[in-house]
Amino acid sequence: MKKRLFIALAVGTVLVSSCDKVELPNIGSVDTNTSCDTVFSFSTPTQSNRNVLVEDFTGHLCGNCPGAAYELELLHDIYGDTLIVMGLHPNTSFNVPQTGSGKYETDWRYEEAEQVMAEFAIPSSLPRLMINRTESTPPFFFFNANQLASAVPAVMGQAADFSIKLSGSTLADRTVCAKVEVELLNTMSGSYSVVSCLVEDSITDYQTCYAGQHPDYTGAGDDTYSNYTHRHVMRDVFGHYGIVEDAGATPLTGSIWGDPITGTTVAGDIKQFVISSTPMDAAWDETHMYIVSFVYDDATKEVLQVVQTKVAP
Amino acid sequence: MLLIGFTNPVLGQEKAPKKIDLGEIKGNISAAFQQYQEDSAIGAAVPEEKSTLTAFTNLLYTRGKVSAGIRYESYLPAQLGYPDRFEGTGLGYRFARYKTDEVDVTVGNFYEQFGNGLVFRAYEERLLGIDNAMDGMRVKAHFLPGIYLTGMYGKQRFQFVDGLVNGSGLVRGFDGELVVNELLDSLSGLSIDSLPSRKLNLILGGSFVSKYQADDNPGLILPENVGTWAGRAKLDYGKVSFNAEYAYKINDPSGDNGFIYRPGHAALMNLTYATKGFSISLDAKTTDNFSFRSDRTAELTDLMINYSPALTKQHSYNLAATLYPYGSRPWGEVAYQGEVTYKVPKRSKIGGKYGILLTANFAAVFGLDSTNLGEDIDDLTSTRQGYSNNAFFMPGKEKYFQDFNFEIKKKFTKTFKMVYTYFNFFYNNDINQGAFDNENKGVIGNVISQIHVIDISKRFKKKHNIRVELQHLQSKEHLGNWATVVLEYTYSPHWSIGLIDQYNYGNPDPELQNHFPYINIGYVHESHRLSVGYGKQRAGLFCVGGVCRQVPASNGLTITFTTSF
Numbered sequence: 001m002k003k004r005l006f007i008a009l010a011v012g013t014v015l016v017s018s019c020d021k022v023e024l025p026n027i028g029s030v031d032t033n034t035s036c037d038t039v040f041s042f043s044t045p046t047q048s049n050r051n052v053l054v055e056d057f058t059g060h061l062c063g064n065c066p067g068a069a070y071e072l073e074l075l076h077d078i079y080g081d082t083l084i085v086m087g088l089h090p091n092t093s094f095n096v097p098q099t100g101s102g103k104y105e106t107d108w109r110y111e112e113a114e115q116v117m118a119e120f121a122i123p124s125s126l127p128r129l130m131i132n133r134t135e136s137t138p139p140f141f142f143f144n145a146n147q148l149a150s151a152v153p154a155v156m157g158q159a160a161d162f163s164i165k166l167s168g169s170t171l172a173d174r175t176v177c178a179k180v181e182v183e184l185l186n187t188m189s190g191s192y193s194v195v196s197c198l199v200e201d202s203i204t205d206y207q208t209c210y211a212g213q214h215p216d217y218t219g220a221g222d223d224t225y226s227n228y229t230h231r232h233v234m235r236d237v238f239g240h241y242g243i244v245e246d247a248g249a250t251p252l253t254g255s256i257w258g259d260p261i262t263g264t265t266v267a268g269d270i271k272q273f274v275i276s277s278t279p280m281d282a283a284w285d286e287t288h289m290y291i292v293s294f295v296y297d298d299a300t301k302e303v304l305q306v307v308q309t310k311v312a313p
Numbered sequence: 314m315l316l317i318g319f320t321n322p323v324l325g326q327e328k329a330p331k332k333i334d335l336g337e338i339k340g341n342i343s344a345a346f347q348q349y350q351e352d353s354a355i356g357a358a359v360p361e362e363k364s365t366l367t368a369f370t371n372l373l374y375t376r377g378k379v380s381a382g383i384r385y386e387s388y389l390p391a392q393l394g395y396p397d398r399f400e401g402t403g404l405g406y407r408f409a410r411y412k413t414d415e416v417d418v419t420v421g422n423f424y425e426q427f428g429n430g431l432v433f434r435a436y437e438e439r440l441l442g443i444d445n446a447m448d449g450m451r452v453k454a455h456f457l458p459g460i461y462l463t464g465m466y467g468k469q470r471f472q473f474v475d476g477l478v479n480g481s482g483l484v485r486g487f488d489g490e491l492v493v494n495e496l497l498d499s500l501s502g503l504s505i506d507s508l509p510s511r512k513l514n515l516i517l518g519g520s521f522v523s524k525y526q527a528d529d530n531p532g533l534i535l536p537e538n539v540g541t542w543a544g545r546a547k548l549d550y551g552k553v554s555f556n557a558e559y560a561y562k563i564n565d566p567s568g569d570n571g572f573i574y575r576p577g578h579a580a581l582m583n584l585t586y587a588t589k590g591f592s593i594s595l596d597a598k599t600t601d602n603f604s605f606r607s608d609r610t611a612e613l614t615d616l617m618i619n620y621s622p623a624l625t626k627q628h629s630y631n632l633a634a635t636l637y638p639y640g641s642r643p644w645g646e647v648a649y650q651g652e653v654t655y656k657v658p659k660r661s662k663i664g665g666k667y668g669i670l671l672t673a674n675f676a677a678v679f680g681l682d683s684t685n686l687g688e689d690i691d692d693l694t695s696t697r698q699g700y701s702n703n704a705f706f707m708p709g710k711e712k713y714f715q716d717f718n719f720e721i722k723k724k725f726t727k728t729f730k731m732v733y734t735y736f737n738f739f740y741n742n743d744i745n746q747g748a749f750d751n752e753n754k755g756v757i758g759n760v761i762s763q764i765h766v767i768d769i770s771k772r773f774k775k776k777h778n779i780r781v782e783l784q785h786l787q788s789k790e791h792l793g794n795w796a797t798v799v800l801e802y803t804y805s806p807h808w809s810i811g812l813i814d815q816y817n818y819g820n821p822d823p824e825l826q827n828h829f830p831y832i833n834i835g836y837v838h839e840s841h842r843l844s845v846g847y848g849k850q851r852a853g854l855f856c857v858g859g860v861c862r863q864v865p866a867s868n869g870l871t872i873t874f875t876t877s878f
Contacts, residue, residue, distance in 0.1 A: 021536065023696060025566065026532070026533060026534070026692070270691050272693050
């Protein structure tokens, strides 16, 4: 009698244990043991047209650079958030920190900005700009400030092949977690990658500004303005954190080339990436932080879509 | 019974002949031959072979506690409208069984049902081409009075290609049933003859069924083992009977539910009161995300592990049974049914010499009262729940189906009787998708129809019987009005001849106001039956027990033969 009962209970136990409950079904789900397991609320996805990314190579000792920044402000007034700007401070003479005078002591330089500058053969005389990383005069990718007014409108309003939506939040250790969702609007035959950058906006610090470059900064005999507002300063390139959907390639942690879009590239495909920054420097104002994510063509390097969203505190 | 006698040659003159029991073989054969003709007027389909043969032969060998059986099947090819996974000829079912009072073990194929079938039902419905027989092992145990245990493990029959082909998923389950009175009787120690007659009878049961299917999806983490369990009770108290079952299923993403991970629920209740000349029956059912298959990508009636009975009356009159039948919705529904039967007593003023039997039935099926969660289920942090159910067992706003019908059955003399039946159907074709217009496009919206049927039967002399059915369907939607006449003559005990004509005289396109005549002659001799039919059959849904199959229009000859031995 006891033996029979035991057998029945054993059979029942085996059967009852034959259930797999799945909490997070989607592959690429955030590992629940890691710190970026957080709830994201996406930004509004990009529309059917391409946004435009302008990368502004600049420096605090560059007296002509505020002119380019001003030109970009004027264009932003026209095109709104479809124009997204990132200021890159490469390791050139214009960004060397000064010592002893109390001026220009901030070190704006960022290694990845230097890498981008080198990869695209940007001359060290600034300001130089890239517009969607398209070639200006082949094989060169850079534009001069005086070309912005015509070159930016020329690429505005193009039909998009990708849509991006984006979300980001800050952890207690000031790491920024982000999730990028890329949707293919058309079936594509090439290979593509996604890059995400952390950007700090509106930092007040020293800047050299020559006369006539920016109407807000005039009158200083030595062209030095301590109250200059530095816009859209690239602070970090996001490294990969989670498992890339359709995993297969090893993520390039923190690379300026970002993460590859793997698997099929058929219209309607959705690719998600969970990524994180290194913890933010204590001096960075987390209320001014943005994430800029863009998709580019691996072959031509051209930026095909870009989106920007504010980091939730 | 095959009993063969042998005589011992040496001792033959001294002892009686010794008989050796070689066992018993029983069987039956069923074959249907159909020859098809083209008929553009009704869009009749013709297979390349022009004709089909669908045949089944069951052989059952029994010797003492051991039995074994096979079913030889032929689909050469299968008749039109059958699932396209049946072809060739070979063994489709085979088993061996050992059965005593305490243990019943089956290896090979078997059919089985736990409770009302909410979590498990392996069955065959040949008319629909459904056969989800298990192929594996089943053990039934009855060691203690009142306690019945069943365990099973195996795969499900999926298709037939010159033989049985199983689906890839595994199904395993366990069911226990406690017949309380039987247990109490055994504990009382009284003999069967002296047991008290109990007014209250109670049966309790529980089931657990799990399936396994490998996760081969690159985009999702799929549960490879999915379990479902159910509890049930049946209570009889005098003239009242109550039967209820509740079932729960853990996350089971599938093609049926759009690969959401929400758990499933189902419940079934029936309350019956019956006394002399009067009965009332009330039913309620809900299923919520409760489709359960051994292959999560299977469709239609393939590889169903469980069964969701339709809570609507199954009709037999042609127009009521074939034009707007209801099939259970796999994603979920809430259904109610009530039926009252009253017999006006014999020899009363109204009832006359034989009385009048009155039956009224009402059934309604609704969608779930649910809220779409509006989540991005492809989002990495999504748990893919899909929707929430606002009120269990309460109907949603969308009505799927409604059937009100009542029947008056009156016997006037020993040889003459008449039945009048009225039907009122509400058929949501956006959900049921069984109504197609003249261009063979699905009708959008609801179809409302009313049917009147008069069924007259008259017996002449002793062996002659004539039955006439006059049916009329009225509808402003779909194909308009229909009329059907059935004439049936039976010459007992061997011959019968029947003629049916469906006439779509209300079709909006006058050129498509077709007749669908069909004549059938049958001959019965002992256990053998031969039937020959010729005529047209309309395209439409064919349903049995809430499970439906789409059948194409056809025109041609049908010969069926059945026998048993």
